[in-house]
Amino acid sequence: MICVSAPAFAASPRDGQLRGLNAAGFYGHDRRLLHTVCLLIDGREPEPIGVQPLGPDQVRFTSVHRYPGDRTYDPTVIIERVRTAGEGESVLLRNVGTVARRLHVELALATDLAGIADVKRGRTGRTVRCTTTADAPGLDWRSRTGSAHVRATGPGPSPEVTDGPEGGTLTWHRVLLRPGESWKFRLTVSGSAVPEPPGHPQAPSTPSPWSEPVVHGDRRLVALVRQGLGDLRALRLADPERLRHDGPEDQFIAAGCPWYLTLFGRDSIWSARMLLPLGTDLARGTLWALARRQGTAHDVFREEAPGRILHELRPADADHGNGLRLPSRYYGSVDATPLFVTLLVEAWHWGLPEADVDALLPYAERAMEWVEETTNRDEDGLLRYYPRPGGLRHQSWKDSEDAVRDAAGRRIEPPLALCEVQGYAYEAATGLAELLAARGRHTRAERLRTWAQALRKRFADTFWLPSPGGPAQRYVAIAVGRGLEPVSGPASNMGQLLSTGILDPDGCREVAAWLASPELNSGWGLRSRSAALPGFNPMSYHGGSVWTHDTAIAIQGLCAAGCNEEAYRLTNGLLDAASHFAYRMPELYGGDDRAPDAPAPLAYPAACRPQGWSAASGVAVLGALLGLRPYAPARTLRVGTLPAPAGDAGPMIVEVGGIRLAEGTVTVRVDPAKGVTVTSLPDGWRWYTG
Known part of the structure; x- marks a missing residue:
């Protein structure tokens, strides 16, 4: 699943989990900013049930979380991830069951900061060491060719942030969701080539330069x-x-x-x-x-x-x-x-x-x-x-x-x-x-x-x-x-x-x-x-x-x-x-x-x-x-x-x-019977067939 907002895009498997495989990841200006964004609930990956494009730049992944000890097979927690090219993603957890749940939410993040040519060739680079950020909960990566930054925002307590040579994690301990309640957090993903190329094309700031037919x-x-x-x-x-x-x-x-x-x-x-x-x-x-x-x-x-x-x-x-x-x-x-x-x-x-x-x-x-x-x-x-x-x-x-x-x-x-x-x-x-x-x-x-x-x-x-x-x-x-x-x-x-x-x-x-x-x-x-x-x-x-x-x-x-x-x-x-x-x-x-x-x-x-x-x-x-x-x-x-x-x-x-x-x-x-007609011509224009 690809969502794009040039010069950025995100490529994802249909379950939404980025595991550092193939060409999956968040990209900007021909540089992979993240190749791993893997969500765990209570130590398990959610079960994917659907994917829906929301536009060229956005896609929604829906999954569920079950509890093996429940007396029903019905899922009680629904997870919706909306991924947006050039921005990041939001994660919404909803308790649709009748019992309050305390969730352990963990997000693993990593990248190789590879260039698009290497990704196309299948040359996955070594994982880049990350460091915690000082200004907000998040992680930073930097190499001689690129940089990436991830920030987490949401209600309630900030996540615990861990960093290391193989990537980092954001962890929310014991998130309480009562029946009918929901909780949402957002990841902001940004980055660039290092050094940034001067005079390189950028995202437009004005509307599309064509009429809408x-x-x-x-x-x-x-x-x-x-x-x-x-x-x-x-x-x-x-x-x-x-x-x-x-x-x-x-x-x-x-x-x-x-x-x-x-x-x-x-x-x-x-x-x-x-x-x-x-x-x-x-x-x-x-x-x-x-x-x-x-x-x-x-x-x-x-x-x-x-x-x-x-x-x-x-x-x-x-x-x-x-x-x-x-x-x-x-x-x-x-x-x-x-x-x-x-x-x-x-x-x-x-x-x-x-x-x-x-x-x-x-x-x-x-x-x-x-x-x-x-x-x-x-x-x-x-x-x-x-x-x-x-x-x-x-x-x-x-x-x-x-x-x-x-x-x-x-x-x-x-x-x-x-x-x-x-x-x-x-x-x-x-x-x-x-x-x-x-x-x-x-x-x-x-x-x-x-x-x-x-x-x-x-x-x-x-x-x-x-x-x-x-x-x-x-x-x-x-x-x-x-x-x-x-x-x-x-x-x-x-x-x-x-x-x-x-x-x-x-x-x-x-x-x-x-x-x-x-x-x-x-x-x-x-x-x-x-x-x-x-x-x-x-x-x-x-x-x-x-x-x-x-x-x-x-x-x-x-x-x-x-x-x-x-x-x-x-x-x-x-x-x-x-x-x-x-x-x-x-x-x-x-x-x-x-x-x-x-x-x-x-x-x-x-x-x-x-x-x-x-x-x-x-x-x-x-x-x-x-x-x-x-x-x-x-x-x-x-x-x-x-x-x-x-x-x-x-x-x-x-x-x-x-x-x-x-x-x-x-x-x-x-008109199949009457032929072609043209209306609303600008002043001085004429039309003809032939």
């Missing part, structure tokens, strides 16, 4: 959007720097909990892109947080270069094992930089104020210069990644060690030009050209268009592979290796090309056929690798599992390309899968076939949940199904047509309010 229609989509926005509120972080000390807070979405609760270039950008129908403030904050950390120099260890956009920000350098050591500020991604440019362009389309667009434009231009310079480095003119030894081997969203395999299941090593990355680069160049032309900079805009068209032709000549007997006559290779050798084997990456513009209409239709085929469409979402290929593993990280955001991006592209039937199939599968996860979508889940004798979707064991772009996927699907295409400079909104549901499934959406355009909000209503 009102969705009526398909109950699955309603629930997915509602749960997703709740999780996104808990995943928000804020840049401590601002343009003005009295200016707006620059918020962004952390990648995911527990492993990536920080600023991630690609993940934070995609989350902001997906939420653009609810306003541009999140995009603005994300862009500024990344712009302030844009590369300015060449640094081999960081893989930094002028114009390159950050991949990952951590409080300290971290050893991830197997020779992978990453700096606190790491730039090793090939996709974050073009995605940064596209986020600015799309935010401009949605109505980001012109002053913000102008202020961010130089950063986007420097980012595009990095893209162009990197393609110039390649004799084939493609956007490739060249990892350093000891850095991430694969540097797009499929970044595991075996992320790129060919049709025979063989690992393909970098340098590689991934197909979706070429689409990102094309989309960034054409979008930036449009933005520059709108500011009268036609010469630079024309050069970008020429560059983009050349990339588009190289892509068409290089990436397509024949597929006799397949759902289409050809498919897009996942990547091109050395010597322009395409990597064979259908994979989901081609789905992210559909909305970039790099494919022609025939190419879009062929990709759509593959995405709808049983090889890639599991029935619960889009598989990352074809199920017909050797090495397919439905529970691998990138070799056959379903990624929530990948499916949502494919749905966006299918809707944009007018492939409504294929879009509906993927959407219906994704929404049905969401119902098995209580609509808190994991980062990825199993890619097993949807069949009567097959298991329901199961989360990947180490998946982040909640996770930023998974939580934002509901809004992404919502916007895709409505076909929303705003263009704020001309004050126009295009609304598409919904995919036609199969059979008697009925309309997926009836009405959506709270869609934000520039300074106003609109409501889109879908």
Whole structure:
């Protein structure tokens, strides 16, 4: 059970007892503050009977305490523990019996103050010695890398506090509870990295930077959007720097909990892109947080270069094992930089104020210069990644060690030009050209268009592979290796090309056929690798599992390309899968076939949940199904047509309010008989379908 309030979270077994095992504990800023919080009543652990999430940041564990000598099996003491990320927990004991009870209450506390990278690797550190506090009943821990503090408050006498090298205990002797009485105490848990990282993102102090939509229609989509926005509120972080000390807070979405609760270039950008129908403030904050950390120099260890956009920000350098050591500020991604440019362009389309667009434009231009310079480095003119030894081997969203395999299941090593990355680069160049032309900079805009068209032709000549007997006559290779050798084997990456513009209409239709085929469409979402290929593993990280955001991006592209039937199939599968996860979508889940004798979707064991772009996927699907295409400079909104549901499934959406355009909000209503209507448009705006 995970509860999160970035940059803090708590991970607990379902009984609520933290015993120093696995990844359980209270965390803050990538540091485990406590790994043991074990409650004993009269020397025994309570019997767990239930667990209930109370929100993204809070969970309640309920247990009971029995007395073996009683003449009934009924429990007479009920214990409720409410654990809150970033705060601590409260413990309530209630006597529901008819006899007064004197309880011996003991709480064992300990920690290793381990960093999140070590926890993920299973490297539990040695227990840190604790000391009693002088100011209030509690315990303190301190190491050269972190510190933790626990304080106990409550009515009645203070607990007896003992400390030592293996941890400490808080003990309340002979707590009297008469029939019907209750007693409650509270633990405050705090801590930090040592030394505290300067300028590191922090918890936001202002409300969420998006509107709250009102969705009526398909109950699955309603629930997915509602749960997703709740999780996104808990995943928000804020840049401590601002343009003005009295200016707006620059918020962004952390990648995911527990492993990536920080600023991630690609993940934070995609989350902001997906939420653009609810306003541009999140995009603005994300862009500024990344712009302030844009590369300015060449640094081999960081893989930094002028114009390159950050991949990952951590409080300290971290050893991830197997020779992978990453700096606190790491730039090793090939996709974050073009995605940064596209986020600015799309935010401009949605109505980001012109002053913000102008202020961010130089950063986007420097980012595009990095893209162009990197393609110039390649004799084939493609956007490739060249990892350093000891850095991430694969540097797009499929970044595991075996992320790129060919049709025979063989690992393909970098340098590689991934197909979706070429689409990102094309989309960034054409979008930036449009933005520059709108500011009268036609010469630079024309050069970008020429560059983009050349990339588009190289892509068409290089990436397509024949597929006799397949759902289409050809498919897009996942990547091109050395010597322009395409990597064979259908994979989901081609789905992210559909909305970039790099494919022609025939190419879009062929990709759509593959995405709808049983090889890639599991029935619960889009598989990352074809199920017909050797090495397919439905529970691998990138070799056959379903990624929530990948499916949502494919749905966006299918809707944009007018492939409504294929879009509906993927959407219906994704929404049905969401119902098995209580609509808190994991980062990825199993890619097993949807069949009567097959298991329901199961989360990947180490998946982040909640996770930023998974939580934002509901809004992404919502916007895709409505076909929303705003263009704020001309004050126009295009609304598409919904995919036609199969059979008697009925309309997926009836009405959506709270869609934000520039300074106003609109409501889109879908009537199966009368079509689409848009109301409450801001002054001067017009809408059309098509």
